Amino acid sequence: MTTVVMLTAENPSGELVDSSQPLISIEDQGLTRGDGVFETMLSSNRSVRKLDSHLARLANSARMLDLPAPDNQALTSAIALALDEVETGPQTVVGEEHVVKIIISRGTPEAGPHCWVTAAPAPSSTLDQREHGVAAMTLPRGHDPAEDGAYPWLLTGAKTLSYALNMAVLRYVKKQGADEAIFVTEDRRILEGATSSVLVARVENGVKTLLTPEPNHGILPGTTQGAIFTAAREHGWELGFGPLYPQDLYESDGVWLASSVRLLAPVIRLNGNPLPVDKGLTEELLSYLAQG
Amino acid sequence: MTTVVMLTAENPSGELVDSSQPLISIEDQGLTRGDGVFETMLSSNRSVRKLDSHLARLANSARMLDLPAPDNQALTSAIALALDEVETGPQTVVGEEHVVKIIISRGTPEAGPHCWVTAAPAPSSTLDQREHGVAAMTLPRGHDPAEDGAYPWLLTGAKTLSYALNMAVLRYVKKQGADEAIFVTEDRRILEGATSSVLVARVENGVKTLLTPEPNHGILPGTTQGAIFTAAREHGWELGFGPLYPQDLYESDGVWLASSVRLLAPVIRLNGNPLPVDKGLTEELLSYLAQG
The missing domain is CATH 3.20.10.10 (D-amino Acid Aminotransferase, subunit A, domain 2)
Known part of the structure; x- marks a missing residue:
C-alpha cells in the first residue's frame, strides 16, 4: 500500500489520505492530458536524498508548465508526514529504503492545480x-x-x-x-x-x-x-x-x-x-x- | 457536469458513474505516467461522427502501447448509454453538440487497464x-x-x-x-x-x-x-x-x-x-x- 499525503486548502502542509479509495477526479488534467510534473526520490532512515536538488528541478518543471511554484516548506512537511507513516507502522523494516514522489497536477478546470506526496517501499527489482x-x-x-x-x-x-x-x-x-x-x-x-x-x-x-x-x-x-x-x-x-x-x-x-x-x-x-x-x-x- | 460511463468487469458495456466523486486511483498509471490512449469525437442528435475512424485509430494507439484491444461493440454501447443520458436529461438543448471521449488507461499495476467514455456539451469556445x-x-x-x-x-x-x-x-x-x-x-x-x-x-x-x-x-x-x-x-x-x-x-x-x-x-x-x-x-x- 502506498502512503499518500495530499496538500489541501485546509491542510496546506498535507494530510494523510486513504489511497485504497479513488482520490482523483476523472477530469483531472494530470490524467486526461498528462498535464503535470513530478519528482521521484529515495529515502532511508526518514531522510530524502538530495531533496534540495529535487525541489529545484520540480520548481523548474512547474515554471515551464505554468504551474504554481511549489511551496518547499509545505512539501518538506508533507514528506515528513508520509515518512513518519511508512517508517513507524507495524510493518516497518529497519533500514528499508522508500520511494518518495511529489506530483503536481493541473487538476480539473474547476478546482485547479493540486499536489500530493506518496511514499512506498523501494521495489526489489530496482534494488x-x-x-x-x-x-x-x-x-x-x-x-x-x-x-x-x-x-x-x-x-x-x-x-x-x-x-x-x-x-x-x-x-x-x-x-x-x-x-x-x-x-x-x-x-x-x-x-x-x-x-x-x-x-x-x-x-x-x-x-x-x-x-x-x-x-x-x-x-x-x-x-x-x-x-x-x-x-x-x-x-x-x-x-x-x-x-x-x-x-x-x-x-x-x-x-x-x-x-x-x-x-x-x-x-x-x-x-x-x-x-x-x-x-x-x-x-x-x-x-x-x-x-x- | 460530464457524464461518465465506466466499462467494468460487471458491466463490460458500461455503467453510469457519478463523476462528481473521485473515480480514479492516485496510482493509476494514466495519471502517474500519462500511460494510456484516447479519442475525442463529436456527436449531435445521438450520433457520433465518423465513429469507425476513431475506433480504428484507438485500436492502433492501443496496439502501439501494448494495451488490450478495445472492444468496439462494448464501446458503442457505452457511448449510446452516455448519449442517452446527456441528450434526454432535463437540461437537454435540442441539437446541441457533445464532445464524446474514450479513454483507455493502463490503470494501477494491481488492477490493470481500464476504459471509460465521457460526454459533455461542446465548449462554446470551440464552436x-x-x-x-x-x-x-x-x-x-x-x-x-x-x-x-x-x-x-x-x-x-x-x-x-x-x-x-x-x-x-x-x-x-x-x-x-x-x-x-x-x-x-x-x-x-x-x-x-x-x-x-x-x-x-x-x-x-x-x-x-x-x-x-x-x-x-x-x-x-x-x-x-x-x-x-x-x-x-x-x-x-x-x-x-x-x-x-x-x-x-x-x-x-x-x-x-x-x-x-x-x-x-x-x-x-x-x-x-x-x-x-x-x-x-x-x-x-x-x-x-x-x-x-
Whole structure:
C-alpha cells in the first residue's frame, strides 16, 4: 500500500489520505492530458536524498508548465508526514529504503492545480539492479533532443507526467531481454537512458576520469549524476562531458546508469555483449552518494 | 457536469458513474505516467461522427502501447448509454453538440487497464472557432517528427494521454494572442496544428485543389482531414499532399484547421497577418462533413 499525503486548502502542509479509495477526479488534467510534473526520490532512515536538488528541478518543471511554484516548506512537511507513516507502522523494516514522489497536477478546470506526496517501499527489482547490474540496449531516439532545446513550448528538460514514451521504451527493451534503453542519436552518439543518466569511468596511468554525455537542453539534468560528479571531483577524479559513442562504453573501465531510486547500476551487458565491470569502482562511486 | 460511463468487469458495456466523486486511483498509471490512449469525437442528435475512424485509430494507439484491444461493440454501447443520458436529461438543448471521449488507461499495476467514455456539451469556445475563425502562429517543432517515425518505441502516430507538450503549446500561443499553433520544421515546412490538421485550398482556372502537408509517420493521421478529403474528391476536387510552406498559406484561397470537435475552422490570421478567407469554400467543405 502506498502512503499518500495530499496538500489541501485546509491542510496546506498535507494530510494523510486513504489511497485504497479513488482520490482523483476523472477530469483531472494530470490524467486526461498528462498535464503535470513530478519528482521521484529515495529515502532511508526518514531522510530524502538530495531533496534540495529535487525541489529545484520540480520548481523548474512547474515554471515551464505554468504551474504554481511549489511551496518547499509545505512539501518538506508533507514528506515528513508520509515518512513518519511508512517508517513507524507495524510493518516497518529497519533500514528499508522508500520511494518518495511529489506530483503536481493541473487538476480539473474547476478546482485547479493540486499536489500530493506518496511514499512506498523501494521495489526489489530496482534494488536488484543496483546489486546485480543491468543489461542495456541502445535505441535510436529518432532525433537529437538538443534540436528541441531552444523552444520552451516543447518542455525539454521538464519532468512531466507525460511519460508514455519512456514507459513504451521500457516495455520494448524488456521484450528484447534488456532492462533499460540507452538512447542514441542517428550518428550513434550516446544521450541518456529512458529513465537514467549514463556514466562512464576511465582509469589510465592512475588518473580516474568520470564521463557523461555532454549536457545540453535535450537531456534531463540528472540529480544523481550531478551529485556523483560533484563528489567525484572532490575525490580527485577528472570529469569529462562527451561526446560518447558505444565504442567508448566497450573501451571503458565501467559503465553505470544513475537515477534517484536505482542510484547507480553497473551496466554489465550492452546489446548482448559484456561490458567491463569493476566492483571496486562501483563501491567507490556509491560511497560518494552515501556521503552526499 | 460530464457524464461518465465506466466499462467494468460487471458491466463490460458500461455503467453510469457519478463523476462528481473521485473515480480514479492516485496510482493509476494514466495519471502517474500519462500511460494510456484516447479519442475525442463529436456527436449531435445521438450520433457520433465518423465513429469507425476513431475506433480504428484507438485500436492502433492501443496496439502501439501494448494495451488490450478495445472492444468496439462494448464501446458503442457505452457511448449510446452516455448519449442517452446527456441528450434526454432535463437540461437537454435540442441539437446541441457533445464532445464524446474514450479513454483507455493502463490503470494501477494491481488492477490493470481500464476504459471509460465521457460526454459533455461542446465548449462554446470551440464552436466559436468554427464560426469566427482562428488566429494561428507558426512554431518550430524542433525536429521533423518524420525522423521518429521509423521507431515504434517512440509512439509516433499514437494518440496517448501524454499531451503535456500540446497543452504547453496552446498556453504559449494564447499568451501571444493566437488560438492555435501550426508546427513547422526548421526549414519552415508546415507540419500540423498542436491539436489539428492543416488544410489549404487553391482555386485556379475553375480547378479546386485541397492540400494538406504530406502524410508521414510523424503527423497524427487526422480523421476529420481524412473525411473531408474523401468527400472533396467525390465532389471533383483535386487533392494534394504538400510540402507546404507559410508562403503557400498566404497565396492560397483558404486555410483551415480541422479537428474532430472544431470540425473546420478558417484560419483568418497567420502570425498576425491576414489570410484569404472564403466563406463559400468553408461552407462547401463543411457540407461534405455533414454528409459523412
